Amino acid sequence: MFKYYFLLGVRSLRRNPALTALMVLTLAIGVAASVSTLTILHVMSGDPIPGKSDKIFIPTMDIGPLEGYVPSERDADDQLTYIDAMNLLRSDQGVRKTGLFGTTYALEAGRADLGMLSVEGLAPSRDFFAMFGVPFKYGQPWSEDDDKKGADVVVLSRALSEKLFGEADPVGKRINLEGLPHQIVGVMDKWRMVPKFYRLIGGPGAFGVQEEFMVPLSTAIRNKSGHSGSMSCSARRAPGYQGLLDSECTWIQFYFEMNAAGERAALQNYIDNYSAEQRKLGRMKRNAPNKLYNVMEWLERQKVVGNDNRLSVWLAFGFLLLCLVNTIGLLLAKFSVRAAEVGIRRALGASRREIFQQFLIETGVVGLAGGVLGLLLAFGALALIRTQSDDLATVAHMDWTMLGATFGLSLLAAVLAGLLPTWRACQVTPAIQLKSQ
Incomplete structure (x- = not known):
């Protein structure tokens, strides 16, 4: 069923291109901002000589x-x-x-x-x-x-x-x-x-x-x-x-x-x-x-990582939280227009759990799309940061750890943003929706 729901999620991206693009862009900007600052903090606070640093x-x-x-x-x-x-x-x-x-x-x-x-x-x-x-x-x-x-x-x-x-x-x-x-x-x-x-x-x-x-x-x-x-x-x-x-x-x-x-x-x-x-x-x-x-x-x-660096990361994640709030609103609007579809599926025997899984996987697809775009935006942001000084050019580089973190953060953000809209979609009463048709 996962594959089927995943393909449904991919198709749903084309249903309302403008709304979908706005969701993906909102999520991508929040992810790019947080990942860029987190990448710099990650490099600055990293172990410079693994295997020997404690010796x-x-x-x-x-x-x-x-x-x-x-x-x-x-x-x-x-x-x-x-x-x-x-x-x-x-x-x-x-x-x-x-x-x-x-x-x-x-x-x-x-x-x-x-x-x-x-x-x-x-x-x-x-x-x-x-x-x-x-x-x-x-x-x-x-x-x-x-x-x-x-x-x-x-x-x-x-x-x-x-x-x-x-x-x-x-x-x-x-x-x-x-x-x-x-x-x-x-x-x-x-x-x-x-x-x-x-x-x-x-x-x-x-x-x-x-x-x-x-x-x-x-x-x-x-x-x-x-x-x-x-x-x-x-x-x-x-x-x-x-x-x-x-x-x-x-x-x-x-x-x-x-x-x-x-x-x-x-x-x-x-x-x-x-x-x-x-x-x-x-x-x-x-x-x-x-x-x-x-x-x-x-x-x-020696305070290599200062409080201002940590504050920048917190501010970036605060911005990501703001983007999540906006994404929640967009997902509510997206799922609300599909109430009739949910009602028909419920009337045909689909359980609330199955509806929940379907819509949550669809938000995961949005998260993947946001992760890809967010990764591109993060690379662009880091490239811009590298032009500011030689010191920043040293630390503004993404490694495999942060590459994986970008997609993980994007998926997590999308799933968190989709919990409320998905729960709301599961509360649709089949009889009311069928009468309104």
Whole structure:
């Protein structure tokens, strides 16, 4: 019977084309508006590194002075000092660990048509690539020996490599960064983590573009590379680059990768013991709680998804509800003109349940039509949103999950809208309808 009722529903779309088109369009607009905003929220709040997000931890410590200290929920700084970052890098904790900071270099392209370029990059330690699953088109990450020596090596993004060398493999060639020759050891393939949790502080943002190059953290320090990003200094520091390294300024972002999420307590214990040792050396006098955040907790702490994003989704669903109210009115009008048909079917022996099934399946057909049109409108809306900014271009993309959600939402909306009109249709009294004919 389902197939028969479904075909009846398809045919009923042609009975009153204007009314049907208005229902489908009303439903489609409501679905498109809600799905578009929900898609953006879905991408923004998604897990950027599935399978590892509960095993990667970001430590925070409070290194501020004791004078004027008032405890608060955000005592600990979101970044580490150079001193603490280097100490943690030398520790035996985790299967991988990396410290990093952003930097901007002047690149001599060696081509008259390009001249001098300003490129945005990152200075991490070697474990960064394996920890975050960075794919390579050519070559590989620099070696552990390069990390130790602070060798002048560089990994390029695919976009920068193609800009400088076209499709050729540039591994082994040299480019000048800040006037110093660096050997290219690898070229990253197209890769974009969304949200980009490892660069939320002082960088291009959670949805910014991929870094154009990466050099070893030790190399950037040896070459006294400038820092591009956020820095917090709780006390005066000595002048010069060495003064920065010896200071209590926080500017290094740090990440541990553990074998399992269950090792969190052991890592917390290590961080607490480390802080206690530092207090004996005259540092971290506040004795504030040290904290560890896994990836999803870190995104929450940094408020990647703000209240305004959630409000937009609620408003969009409010608009969908308004569309449903209008669809209910249109379905009532559509079904009311078929009272005679229902009366005859009831007189011939059709039960109210069968009438209910027929009309509910017909509303489902309207929902399917609205879903198809709503999907097209949603794709158009997302395409328009992508033109507004680079950040929105990153998140305004529909995946298979949201594709299925579009049809599911459309069918659910149509069925909900059809419950009252269908129930009203089932209440038709056969005798009254037959007498009126």
